[in-house]
Amino acid sequence: MAETSLIIYKVFLCFFFGFVVLIQSAPQTALITKIPGIAETLPSKHYSGYVTIDQSHGKNLFYYFVESERNSTKDPVVLWLNGGPGCSSFDGFVYEHGPFNFEAAKTNGSLPQLHLNPYSWSKVSNIIYLDSPAGVGFSYSSNRTDYKTGDLKTASDTHTFLLKWFELYPEFLPNPFFIAGESYAGIYVPTLANEVVKGIDAGIKPILNFKGYMVGNGVSDDKFDGNALVPFAHGMGLISDELFEEVNSECKGNYYNPPLTDPCQSKLGKVDEDLEGLNIYDILEPCYHSPEIREVTTASIKLPSSFRRLGETERPLAVRKRMFGRAWPLRAPVRHGIVPTWPQLANSNSVPCTDDEVATSWLNDQAVRKAIHAEEESVVGSWDLCTDQITYYHDAGSMIPYHKNLTSRGYRALIYSGDHDMCVPYTGSQAWTRSIGYKIVDEWRAWISNGQVAGYTQGYENNLTFLTIKGAGHTVPEYKPKEALDFYSRFLAGEPI
Ligand SMILES: *[C@@H]1O[C@H](CO)[C@@H](O)[C@H](O)[C@H]1NC(C)=O
Ligand SMILES: *[C@@H]1O[C@H](CO)[C@@H](O)[C@H](O)[C@H]1NC(C)=O
Ligand SMILES: *[C@@H]1O[C@H](CO)[C@@H](O)[C@H](O)[C@H]1NC(C)=O
Numbered sequence: 001m002a003e004t005s006l007i008i009y010k011v012f013l014c015f016f017f018g019f020v021v022l023i024q025s026a027p028q029t030a031l032i033t034k035i036p037g038i039a040e041t042l043p044s045k046h047y048s049g050y051v052t053i054d055q056s057h058g059k060n061l062f063y064y065f066v067e068s069e070r071n072s073t074k075d076p077v078v079l080w081l082n083g084g085p086g087c088s089s090f091d092g093f094v095y096e097h098g099p100f101n102f103e104a105a106k107t108n109g110s111l112p113q114l115h116l117n118p119y120s121w122s123k124v125s126n127i128i129y130l131d132s133p134a135g136v137g138f139s140y141s142s143n144r145t146d147y148k149t150g151d152l153k154t155a156s157d158t159h160t161f162l163l164k165w166f167e168l169y170p171e172f173l174p175n176p177f178f179i180a181g182e183s184y185a186g187i188y189v190p191t192l193a194n195e196v197v198k199g200i201d202a203g204i205k206p207i208l209n210f211k212g213y214m215v216g217n218g219v220s221d222d223k224f225d226g227n228a229l230v231p232f233a234h235g236m237g238l239i240s241d242e243l244f245e246e247v248n249s250e251c252k253g254n255y256y257n258p259p260l261t262d263p264c265q266s267k268l269g270k271v272d273e274d275l276e277g278l279n280i281y282d283i284l285e286p287c288y289h290s291p292e293i294r295e296v297t298t299a300s301i302k303l304p305s306s307f308r309r310l311g312e313t314e315r316p317l318a319v320r321k322r323m324f325g326r327a328w329p330l331r332a333p334v335r336h337g338i339v340p341t342w343p344q345l346a347n348s349n350s351v352p353c354t355d356d357e358v359a360t361s362w363l364n365d366q367a368v369r370k371a372i373h374a375e376e377e378s379v380v381g382s383w384d385l386c387t388d389q390i391t392y393y394h395d396a397g398s399m400i401p402y403h404k405n406l407t408s409r410g411y412r413a414l415i416y417s418g419d420h421d422m423c424v425p426y427t428g429s430q431a432w433t434r435s436i437g438y439k440i441v442d443e444w445r446a447w448i449s450n451g452q453v454a455g456y457t458q459g460y461e462n463n464l465t466f467l468t469i470k471g472a473g474h475t476v477p478e479y480k481p482k483e484a485l486d487f488y489s490r491f492l493a494g495e496p497i
């Protein structure tokens, strides 16, 4: 049942017994008491359930809330959003920075083993994983017309969710509040931040203590993102100097909307040919295409070990060789209008470059769904990492004006990029952050984690920071969990990274 209707029910009961009790804290019905797959006691409280954002439509968004393992009273609250459009934020929970490391089941039909994640973002923050928009992950609507949506509607729905969520958890209202996300959430985050700020300006209650936001390998602007690939491919040594010079002069440096001339198109075709077969989420990782073998042993990977190590972590589950976020074929950046989801693009349910087995088996297990208060399959269907049941419009345009607006009003922004991602390459994010024209206050320098260079950063006025994570792919904390927790903690604390 939706949390809000539960609360109404409780208040009603209170009236019935002749007294009014104001519900002042986290709803106890949302508390998770036992999680299949882990024997240890949880290091902090976990809550999950639905918030009804449109009663008449029966539109319900699912969240999973992890309290901070440090000091939940004082630590910030962060909303986490994965992209797609159409991908569940359990991607972040299972594969990136959630409280558990998942170890694949050893035998068929059994559940993955869960271990505590020493680099969970809940070490330093309270974090809400939200499935959005309705139709994604465990979120759903009883009125299917809601599955046709876009940027602006999603932002206003998520704002409604936040207002209702904080009504359910009012003790977290004083904590600093941040919004974070990755990939297509490069659109979700600034558009939602804009709604939040508008709400604060208009005095809409509850007043959110909004401080800033983070975007990782985020879609931002069709022109900058569309022009990012060719320079990336050249800088990474994937295309020759000659081809780089030729494609540049034939297409006049315009890859976002290239001239339809034969020479430009044929040079671009050559670029595609050179990049074909690479894993676009991390060019150092192997990639397999259906119907070939799904997994190989490390021994058969041909990368030199020094390169291989870039993708290795201390986790029991290796980084995914296959996955999908909002990915699009090379040279097809997100543009105004309909944005096909991956399953729609691939025109099939077997999407190339996906590995969602651990999450899929865990989140479709009946005991797990019951434990985390997810609706039954008869109501919400099976859980998919990325769904094709939504029709999604990119209708918010470029994010650059949003970033300008938010940062000039004092909200802090961290724009970070795994520097080996070819899906939303760092070259685009670096170029658009620079294009805003803010004064550089912290000139390009290495940033350090664990005594090592972990990447590079450039700081601009108005607390706009661009950051790379060396050797990381599209989903940064999946590849570099320790370094990710480091920059995340420093950013939230308002410290230099
Ligand atoms: C947590 O932070 C609050 C607010 O700063 C403080 O009053 C409280 O003592 C802290 N709790 C612990 C266990 O440190
Ligand atoms: C596990 O089950 C799947 C589907 O039922 C089957 O294709 C696969 O071969 C099984 N794997 C093992 C190791 O038994
Ligand atoms: C679903 O929503 C649409 C748009 O608000 C409305 O016109 C329609 O009547 C609704 N359908 C049902 C079954 O409630």
Ligand SMILES: *[C@@H]1O[C@H](CO)[C@@H](O)[C@H](O)[C@H]1NC(C)=O
Residues within 6 Å of the ligand: 194, 195, 197, 198, 401, 405
């Ligand atoms: C900035 O955003 C606010 C709402 O948050 C809006 O009222 C204002 O018009 C925007 N300013 C610009 C220059 O876009």
Ligand SMILES: *[C@@H]1O[C@H](CO)[C@@H](O)[C@H](O)[C@H]1NC(C)=O
Residues within 6 Å of the ligand: 410, 411, 412, 461, 462, 463, 494
């Ligand atoms: C930047 O952020 C810090 C830490 O929150 C804050 O003290 C400072 O006022 C901010 N600067 C600007 C220009 O907004």
